[in-house]
Amino acid sequence: MKFECHGHIISDGVSYRDSMARHKNGIDLSLIRNNLNLCSEHGITFYRDGGDKFMVSAAAKKLACEYGIDYRTPVYIIHKKGYYGQLYGRAYDDLKGYICLVRDAKTQGADFIKIAATGILDFDNDGRITGPSLGFDELKEMVKIANGEGFAVMAHVNGADNIKNALSAGVNSIEHGFWPDMDVIDYFLQTGAIWVPTRATVRNLIGVGRFSDKVLLRILEAQSQVLLKAYKRGVLIASGSDCGAFMVPQGKGTNDEYAILSAMGINPERGNRAVAEIFKYV
Numbered sequence: 098m099k100f101e102c103h104g105h106i107i108s109d110g111v112s113y114r115d116s117m118a119r120h121k122n123g124i125d126l127s128l129i130r131n132n133l134n135l136c137s138e139h140g141i142t143f144y145r146d147g148g149d150k151f152m153v154s155a156a157a158k159k160l161a162c163e164y165g166i167d168y169r170t171p172v173y174i175i176h177k178k179g180y181y182g183q184l185y186g187r188a189y190d191d192l193k194g195y196i197c198l199v200r201d202a203k204t205q206g207a208d209f210i211k212i213a214a215t216g217i218l219d220f221d222n223d224g225r226i227t228g229p230s231l232g233f234d235e236l237k238e239m240v241k242i243a244n245g246e247g248f249a250v251m252a253h254v255n256g257a258d259n260i261k262n263a264l265s266a267g268v269n270s271i272e273h274g275f276w277p278d279m280d281v282i283d284y285f286l287q288t289g290a291i292w293v294p295t296r297a298t299v300r301n302l303i304g305v306g307r308f309s310d311k312v313l314l315r316i317l318e319a320q321s322q323v324l325l326k327a328y329k330r331g332v333l334i335a336s337g338s339d340c341g342a343f344m345v346p347q348g349k350g351t352n353d354e355y356a357i358l359s360a361m362g363i364n365p366e367r368g369n370r371a372v373a374e375i376f377k378y379v
């Protein structure tokens with residue numbers, strides 16, 4: 098049994114934009130089937146999607162059973178207007194709008210809610226985190242609303258203080274979690290949240306020439322120090338490659354993430370099972 102705890106079935110790992118464009122005028126089921134087949138060939142039996150804006154993951158959920166895959170999706174990523182996430186999901190203006198999105202996701206078959214709490218890393222700028230981040234009060238309210246609708250929350254988060262805010266607010270998993278500090282470990286342990294470090298998405302860029310290897314290695318090193326200590330202290334760490342992202346193909350990306358964690362001495366089994374247990378609509 099192999100777990101992909103953070104993927105994007107919409108994309109092929111070559112170009113996210115081109116992949117999205119193929120579904121722009123209607124979902125192309127043959128492309129979804131192709132990616133599901135790749136997953137199945139790689140032995141993947143559990144796939145937690147990170148969502149997309151063209152309902153592709155929602156369509157994939159209906160087909161996944163044919164490929165022997167237990168498939169979970171937030172349908173789309175929810176982000177605040179003007180914040181990171183525009184390419185992948187839907188935006189809200191205020192909490193009223195957010196509630197509408199949570200309920201809409203429910204009608205579309207969401208298994209959980211995915212929130213973009215911060216930006217991504219700007220590899221051209223020393224890996225600095227892009228854009229504004231959601232504050233603790235807003236995150237707490239968002240988690241409360243999602244929980245009230247029966248959903249667990251998957252949160253895209255980078256940066257030590259943002260990780261602490263998201264964990265204090267009650268999210269169930271931290272996706273990426275780059276630029277952490279040692280203090281985040283206690284927050285993980287106190288909340289029981291799962292860390293999905295998605296290391297393949299950075300590691301697979303090394304040597305490609307698009308970004309500075311020095312910057313990429315610094316980002317990985319800063320995360321690995323905390324990650325390893327967190328694992329040793331009992332934090333749940335799950336294997337999610339962010340497959341679909343550039344240089345992270347379906348199937349192969351999942352294997353890469355397992356190999357990266359394994360080389361660090363991390364067994365994601367407990368974390369993976371926790372993801373499967375927590376991220377379902379109840």
Ligand SMILES: [Zn+2]
Nearest residue numbers: 103105147339
């Ligand atoms: Zn992702």
